[in-house]
Amino acid sequence: MPALNSGLVLVTGGTGYVGAWVIKYLVDNGYDVVAAVRTAAQGDFLTNRFPAYSGRVSHAVVPDISKEGAYDDAVKDVDAIIHVASPLLYSWEDPQEVIGPAVAGTSGILKSATTYGAKVQRVIITSSASAVCGFMTDKEYDENDWNLADLNTEHTKTSSPLAVYNTAKTRAEKAAFDYVRATQPRYDLVTLLPAFNFGPYIHQPGKHFGSSPGALLAAFPVGGETSGALVAGFVDVRDSALLHVLALKNAELSGERLINANGVFAWQDLYDILNEAGYDAPGKDTKGAGEKKHMKLLLRNNKTFKYFPDFKYRGLKESVLDMAVDLKSGGYLT
Structure with a gap:
């Protein structure tokens, strides 16, 4: 695909944390x-x-992304697609409520683009760093790796929400590459794999804040997490969103996966940042304990700088404090 520096882009999931920034x-x-x-x-x-959106942003109503042909009308006349939408639920009766729509939505938008998207040149799918690896695995990972453990797990009602989410993202991304290999459509495919996104928000969150900030808020009642049960990669949501746009501009990215991460964190790291800034976060008695866990996981982001040598990631402290300002003003965080 030639570099796409202008045109009409279909964005799914634009009402969400990452999608709004995209x-x-x-x-x-x-x-x-x-x-x-x-x-x-x-x-x-x-x-x-x-104000800048006036005349530049329109919308198409797609009530159910898992429905056959859901995107048939939406893909007409667009030059590219950025598919951010994916379910993120913290409770469900059946894990297929998360996995099924994620896979169906991704496969469905590719099928719609093939049949009805005559102008589509590139499809960018927001996968997840969790499609590369799980948590706490004592290994260095890059885009050649797949999270086979979660990919092959059949979940039950008692499975953790994060494990189900990991499986959904991994299966959806796998399905996308399988489809493109099998059908050889006119457009090319790029997948971006952001880690936990932190930073300010510009969308309209619901009563229960979803996405990565929601995971942080959900962790507050259990106190400071210092056991190492979760160490994961992080990226600022603004950096994650900007990389989606840059991926439209780079012809060489065709067929690539691209990890979006600027290091790893434990929950204690976030608590330390918030407590130091005067927020009432857990983990006051275990300050610094998170640093002991960092070597358990390494996500390589070399490919970001291969394709975008001038790109600069924001640090964890800037992301967390900017996010905290918005969460406090929104009434989510004291």
Whole structure:
């Protein structure tokens, strides 16, 4: 695919934490956007979010992304697709409520692009660093790795939400590459694999904040996590979103996977940052304990700098403090 420096881009998941930033950076970089949303009200919020959006952002209502042909109309006349949408639920009766829509939505948008997206040149799918690896595995990982453990796990009602999410993202990304290999469509495929996203938010969160900030807030009641049960990669949500836009501009990325991460963290690291800044976070008696866990996991981000040598990731402290300001003003964090 030649570099795509302008045009109309379909963004799914634009009402979410990452997707809203993707839309902002697309507009800032001269693209027009059609956002696939579940309701007209969500679409109205997006199209009115910033003054610069006037005449640049429209929306298409897609109530159920797992429905056959859900994106058939939305892909018409667009030059590229950025598929961010994926379920993230912290409770469910059946793990297939998460896994099924993730796989069906990803496969479905590729099928729609093949049949009805005559102008589509590139599809970018937001996968996850969890599709490369799980947690606490004492190994160095890059884009050649796949999370085979979660890929091959059949989950039950008692499975952890994060494990189910990992499986959903891994299976969805695998399905995307399998489809492209089998059908050889006119467009090319790129997948981006962000780690835990932290940073400020510009979308309209619900009562229970989802995404990575929601995972942090959900961890607060259990106190400071210092056992090493979770060590994962992190990326600032603004950096993650910008990389989606840069991926449209780079012709050499065709067929690539790209990890978006700037290091690893334990929950205690976040608590330390928040406590130092005067927030009432857990882990006051275990300050610094998270640092002992960092060598348990290493995500290599070399490919980011191979394709974007001038790119600079934000650090964890900046991301967490900027996020905390928004969470506090939104009433999520004291």
